[in-house]
Every structure is written in C-alpha cells, then in structure tokens.
Amino acid sequence: MSANLDSDTGEESEAGSIARGDAPHNPPRDQARLVVAVDGPSGAGKSSASRGAAIALGLRYLDTGSMYRALTWWLLERGVDPGDAGLVGELAAEPFIEVGTDPSAPWTRVNGTDVSAAIRTREVTSAVSAVARVPRVRAHLIAQQRAIIANAPGIVAEGRDIGTVVAPDAPVKVFLTADRASRADRRAAESSWSAASTQVDQDRRDRLDAAQSVKADDAVEVDSTRLGLDQVIDIIVRLARERAGVPCPRQQTR
Ligand code: DC
Numbered sequence: 001m002s003a004n005l006d007s008d009t010g011e012e013s014e015a016g017s018i019a020r021g022d023a024p025h026n027p028p029r030d031q032a033r034l035v036v037a038v039d040g041p042s043g044a045g046k047s048s049a050s051r052g053a054a055i056a057l058g059l060r061y062l063d064t065g066s067m068y069r070a071l072t073w074w075l076l077e078r079g080v081d082p083g084d085a086g087l088v089g090e091l092a093a094e095p096f097i098e099v100g101t102d103p104s105a106p107w108t109r110v111n112g113t114d115v116s117a118a119i120r121t122r123e124v125t126s127a128v129s130a131v132a133r134v135p136r137v138r139a140h141l142i143a144q145q146r147a148i149i150a151n152a153p154g155i156v157a158e159g160r161d162i163g164t165v166v167a168p169d170a171p172v173k174v175f176l177t178a179d180r181a182s183r184a185d186r187r188a189a190e191s192s193w194s195a196a197s198t199q200v201d202q203d204r205r206d207r208l209d210a211a212q213s214v215k216a217d218d219a220v221e222v223d224s225t226r227l228g229l230d231q232v233i234d235i236i237v238r239l240a241r242e243r244a245g246v247p248c249p250r251q252q253t254r
Pocket residue numbers: 008042064065066068069128129130132133158159160161162205209212
C-alpha cells in the first residue's frame with residue numbers, strides 16, 4: 001500500500017453566495033468540457049488521486065468536501081451548534097464561499113478569508129458530517145458546485161455525490177474505495193490523531209455520510225488498498241481517455 005495517498009469557477013447560484021474558481025487555463029481541445037467524477041469515502045485517497053489526474057489531464061479540480069468544511073468552519077466561528085439542523089439550514093447561504101480550482105494549488109475562502117488550513121482541523125472534521133446532512137445546505141452547495149463545473153473548461157470533481165447528484169451526466173465516474181483499516185491508517189498518518197480515535201471517528205463519519213455516499217451505477221469502482229498513488233492516477237487517466245475519447249499523447253506520436 002502506498003503511503004502517498006491522502007485521505008483527502010463558478011458564478012451566482014443562490015441568494016448571496018458565489019463560488020468562484022481561478023481563471024481557467026486552456027486544456028487541449030479534445031479535453032474541453034470533460035467532467036471526471038471521483039466519489040468515495042474519506043481516507044480512500046480521493047484528493048491526491050483527483051488532483052494528480054487533473055494535472056495529468058490538464059483539467060481543473062474541484063474539492064466539494066472543502067465547501068461543506070468551509071460552511072462548517074464559519075458556523076463554528078459563530079458559535080452555531082452544527083447539530084441544530086434548522087438553524088444550519090437557515091444560515092447555509094450566508095457566507096461567501098469561494099474555491100480555487102487549480103489542481104496544483106487549491107484553496108478555500110470564506111468571506112475573503114483563506115481557510116484552506118482552518119477547515120482541516122479536528123473540530124471542523126468532527127462537525128462537518130452533521131452540517132453536510134442538512135438538505136438546505138446540500139441544495140445550496142450543490143447549486144454552486146454545478147455552476148463551477150459548468151463554467152470550467154474541463155474538471156475533475158471529487159466528493160460523495162458527484163456521479164449521482166451533482167454531475168450525473170459526467171462521462172467518467174470513479175468510485176474510489178479502500179479497506180476500513182487502511183483508510184484509517186492514512187487519516188492517522190496525516191493528523192495528530194491516534195489510529196484508534198481515527199478509526200472511531202471514521203466509522204462515525206461513514207455512518208453519517210452514508211446517505212450521500214452512493215456509488216453511481218455507471219461508476220467504475222477502484223479499490224486503492226494495495227495501490228500506490230501513481231497507479232490510482234493512472235487508472236483515472238486511462239478511464240478518462242477511454243470513456244471520454246481523449247486521445248493518449250503517446251499513441252498519437254507513434
Ligand atoms: O471529503 P471530505 O472529508 O473533505 O468531506 C467533508 C464532509 O463533507 C464529509 O462529511 C462528507 C461531506 N461531503 C458530502 O456530503 N458531499 C460531498 N460532495 C463532499 C463531501
């Protein structure tokens with residue numbers, strides 16, 4: 001198993017908040033508008049694999065989990081109980097959430113403040129599942145995610161429900177999994193948490209996230225338990241080239 005796998009431009013959508021990415025770069029013509037959906041549980045290595053695939057394919061990158069984390073960070077800053085679904089739903093559209101879609105340097109901002117590091121704290125990680133379950137939160141952020149995807153010249157979007165809800169027409173869908181222990185090991189290696197508390201938290205989050213973490217019927221399941229990061233990236237890139245008809249540069253030059 002690789003130790004390299006991590007666990008983890010849009011426009012107006014709904015009242016008040018806009019999610020906006022960096023200025024798009026120009027992918028090769030054949031890759032224009034390619035959408036690659038990468039879903040799966042925490043710790044399966046979605047972020048590193050999605051970013052790596054986006055770089056290899058010359059596409060933008062969207063980490064939808066960072067948007068749920070950003071809202072959660074903002075709620076916690078205001079002392080809102082993440083378990084108060086009614087209040088969380090009412091406030092869902094208040095903060096101005098922006099995400100950068102450069103796969104080499106993604107960032108997240110709330111009301112202009114860079115929260116890229118702050119949204120990875122234990123406090124946010126423990127609270128985000130409760131926030132992400134609230135229907136008004138999902139409706140609001142999904143609208144923003146769709147706008148970002150629609151405005152990108154081509155994108156790898158990662159999350160839980162990209163292939164089923166956010167971008168069900170994506171031509172390339174991957175459901176990335178790994179066994180329970182290796183997912184927790186990866187999470188623990190990235191944080192100061194013990195392996196045991198990481199496992200307990202992961203199990204709790206898996207339960208809370210289950211409703212929105214469904215594999216699309218047409219998604220290709222990739223088990224990363226015994227794969228290195230480069231191997232997972234290679235699988236996603238090959239699928240993109242096969243399923244979306246993106247030519248392989250090496251074949252073209254022969
Ligand atoms: O991938 P992550 O750990 O950063 O996700 C943070 C939370 O947001 C997690 O509870 C799952 C949830 N999420 C979701 O419900 N839908 C998405 N598309 C992405 C993340």
